[in-house]
Amino acid sequence: xxxxxxxxxxxxxxxxxxxxxxxxxxxxxxxxxxxxxxxxxxxxxxxxxxxxxxxxxxxxxxxxxxxxxxxxxxxxxxxxxxxxxxxxxxxxxxxxxxxxxxxxxxxxxxxxxxxxxxxxxxxxxxxxxxxxxxxxxxxxxxxxxxxxxxxxxxxxxxxxxxxxxxxxxxxxxxxxxxxxxxxxxxxxxxxxxxxxxxxxxxxxxxxxxxxxxxxxxxxxxxxxxxxxxxxxxxxxxxxxxxxxxxxxxxxxxxxxxxxxxxxxxxxxxxxxxxxxxxxxxxxxxxxxxxxxxxxxxxxxxxxxxxxxxxxxxxxxxxxxxxxxxxxxxxxxxxxxxxxxxxxxxxxxxxxxxxxxxxxxxxxxxxxxxxxxxxxxxxxxxxxxxxxxxxxxxxxxxxxxxxxxxxxxxxxxxxxxxxxxxxxxxxxxxxxxxxxxxxxxxxxxxxxxxxxxxxxxxxxxxxxxxxxxxxxxxxxxxxxxxxxxxxxxxxxx
Numbered sequence: 001x002x003x004x005x006x007x008x009x010x011x012x013x014x015x016x017x018x019x020x021x022x023x024x025x026x027x028x029x030x031x032x033x034x035x036x037x038x039x040x041x042x043x044x045x046x047x048x049x050x051x052x053x054x055x056x057x058x059x060x061x062x063x064x065x066x067x068x069x070x071x072x073x074x075x076x077x078x079x080x081x082x083x084x085x086x087x088x089x090x091x092x093x094x095x096x097x098x099x100x101x102x103x104x105x106x107x108x109x110x111x112x113x114x115x116x117x118x119x120x121x122x123x124x125x126x127x128x129x130x131x132x133x134x135x136x137x138x139x140x141x142x143x144x145x146x147x148x149x150x151x152x153x154x155x156x157x158x159x160x161x162x163x164x165x166x167x168x169x170x171x172x173x174x175x176x177x178x179x180x181x182x183x184x185x186x187x188x189x190x191x192x193x194x195x196x197x198x199x200x201x202x203x204x205x206x207x208x209x210x211x212x213x214x215x216x217x218x219x220x221x222x223x224x225x226x227x228x229x230x231x232x233x234x235x236x237x238x239x240x241x242x243x244x245x246x247x248x249x250x251x252x253x254x255x256x257x258x259x260x261x262x263x264x265x266x267x268x269x270x271x272x273x274x275x276x277x278x279x280x281x282x283x284x285x286x287x288x289x290x291x292x293x294x295x296x297x298x299x300x301x302x303x304x305x306x307x308x309x310x311x312x313x314x315x316x317x318x319x320x321x322x323x324x325x326x327x328x329x330x331x332x333x334x335x336x337x338x339x340x341x342x343x344x345x346x347x348x349x350x351x352x353x354x355x356x357x358x359x360x361x362x363x364x365x366x367x368x369x370x371x372x373x374x375x376x377x378x379x380x381x382x383x384x385x386x387x388x389x390x391x392x393x394x395x396x397x398x399x400x401x402x403x404x405x406x407x408x409x410x411x412x413x414x415x416x417x418x419x420x421x422x423x424x425x426x427x428x429x430x431x432x433x434x435x436x437x438x439x440x441x442x443x444x445x446x447x448x449x450x451x452x453x454x455x456x457x458x459x460x461x462x463x464x465x466x467x468x469x470x471x472x473x474x475x476x477x478x479x480x481x482x483x484x485x486x487x488x489x490x491x492x
Contacts, residue, residue, distance in 0.1 A: 005032040006121070007052065011044040011067065012037070012059040012086070017109065021057065021086075027114040041065045048074050053081050055121060055128075060087035060094060068094075068101050075102035080132070082124040086112075104128065151245040154231070157238060159184040159198065171247055173217035189213040189221060197226065201241065205230045214245070223249045253461060278317065286314050333376040333457055340373055340406060340413055340478075341366045347384035348404065351392070359398035365405040373413060373478055379454045386451045387417040387474050394421030394472065412460075415476040423468040432464060 008025070012018050018037050025033055036053070038044040041062045048056065048070065056074075058067035071083045082104035087094060095106045104124035107116065145152055151168030155161045164179045172179070172187065188194040193212040200207050206229040214222045228243030289311045296303050348362060355362055391402050403418040424432070432448050455462050459479045466472035 005034040006125075007054045008033050008035045008121075009044075009047060009053040009056040010035060010037045010058075011039075011041075011048075011056065011062070011070065013039045013041070013062050014059070015039070017059065017086075020109070021112075024112055024114050024117050028118045031118060041070075045070060045073065048079060049077065051080055055081050055124060056083045057086055058083055060085055060098075068098055068103070071098065071103050072101040080128075082128040084120055084124055151247075152242070153184075153245070154240065154242045155184060156240040159241065162240070168245060171216070171222070171245065172214065173220075178217075187214050189215045197228075201228055201230070207243075211248070221249075222247055223252045253463075256461070256463075282314060282317060285310070286318075289314065333379065335374045335376055337372050337374050338377055339370070340375075340415070341368075341370050343375070343377060343380055344384060344404060344406065344415065347381045347388070350381070351385055351388050354389075354392060355400075355402065358392065358400065360392065360395060360400035360402065363401060363403045365403065367406045367408050370406050370408050370413060371480060373480065375458060375478065376454075380458075383451050383454050383476065384415075384417075386448065387476075390448070390474075391417055391419035391421065391472070394423075395419050396421070411481070412477050412479050415478070416473055417476075418471060418473040420471040423470050424464070424466040424472055425468060429464050429466055 010018060010021055012021070018039075022035060025031065025035065036047070038047055044058075044062075047053075058070060060067050062070075067083075067085055071085070074083065083102065084105045084107060085094075085098040085103045086107050086109055088109055098106050104127055105120045107120055145165050148165055148167055151171045152165045153161055153168055154163045161179055161182045161184065164174075164176065169176060169179060174182075184197075185191070185194045188197070190213060197207065197210060197212065200210065206227075208227055210226045210228075212224060212226055214224050216222060225246040225248050226243060227246075228241055230238050231240045231242055233239050289307055293304075293307055293311075296307060344366065345364075348364070352362065388402065388404075392400065395402070399420075401420050403416070405416045405418075407414040407416070452462055455476055455478070461477050463475045463477070464472065465475075
């Protein structure tokens with residue numbers, strides 16, 4: 001069996017049985033062994049707990065006690081070697097009880113032969129080795145599962161969650177007892193995404209890098225990348241699914257912010273080019289108007305009217321160019337540490353009368369624990385006023401309700417402005433911050449471009465979510481560790 005002696009512990013309170021067992025072991029060919037005999041029940045337990053043997057042969061009857069209780073206790077204490085139960089007569093009930101408690105085999109003393117003993121020991125040792133390998137594999141898997149940075153879940157064939165690792169619990173904000181029994185469908189924000197997920201998984205047996213929005217327990221929306229595979233048994237029958245969630249919300253936000261910054265940079269270059277091309281001839285027009293005004297007599301009222309009209313429109317064009325340049329140019333900030341709640345309240349006071357005149361409500365939900373931020377007071381006021389006026393114009397008189405809330409996050413502060421107005425289509429949301437884009441009568445489409453510029457100059461971002469005929473939410477995120485003004489954004 002092995003070149004190394006097998007360390008055998010024999011627990012039997014009958015010395016005659018000890019001698020008989022030793023004789024049987026001696027008769028086994030090519031069977032080096034080292035036998036330790038322990039007749040005492042209590043001392044046997046101590047020796048077993050030393051975990052210094054390869055196998056234990058244990059008698060069923062040990063005075064007032066029995067060997068099965070020792071086996072049961074050893075299994076609970078995770079003793080590494082196997083046990084073979086020895087008894088004076090065959091008893092199926094004892095056999096089944098011994099196996100249920102963890103015995104590797106069951107032998108009747110009067111029927112034991114050297115061959116039977118050798119085979120029983122050999123099978124017990126091999127079986128124990130296989131069990132150790134399985135347990136080691138389970139231990140490695142469990143460590144990987146428990147310690148993985150990625151959020152991992154396991155579910156049944158109906159997508160009911162069976163188990164989730166700590167990373168998934170932390171990501172979604174659920175405790176282990178809460179998440180067990182939930183269905184994956186409950187975690188998807190959009191039912192259509194879950195249907196697409198199940199359809200792809202059924203047809204392909206695996207999914208790689210599927211993006212979907214998940215809803216955390218505290219109603220946070222998380223953009224996640226989902227990888228999943230079908231779980232099978234040894235017969236290749238499907239027994240469920242397992243998957244990994246990776247939170248890519250910040251990555252998507254960074255991509256969106258970069259895209260907006262690039263768009264703003266291009267917009268700035270176009271604005272400066274247009275301003276240069278328009279202002280040169282505009283200057284000549286204004287000089288000509290000034291010359292013509294000097295030459296027009298008081299009696300020629302019609303000509304004076306025409307000159308005034310041209311002058312006014314030239315002035316309007318010049319003003320439009322100035323506003324266009326200002327809206328797309330990164331702001332030079334005069335920062336000071338301020339209470340954001342107080343700053344928001346000051347901004348609300350500046351537009352409060354407009355809401356009252358139109359019969360609209362302002363609802364505030366400001367986080368009392370909100371930290372102070374290093375910001376440009378006047379420019380953040382411009383951001384708040386622009387967003388509130390836009391909301392006012394999107395809502396119906398006497399029915400409008402505007403919610404303004406703040407939230408203190410780990411590394412940023414969020415300000416949300418939510419209206420119950422007409423909403424914005426998905427196509428229009430993508431154009432909101434474009435220069436000159438507007439659907440307002442008489443609007444120039446510069447307010448939100450300027451708002452975005454100010455927020456980005458503070459190192460922040462703006463997110464927009466909207467549903468037609470339900471309303472719109474603008475969420476401004478300002479970092480607690482705010483960078484300096486981005487002076488050269490358009491040149492990068």
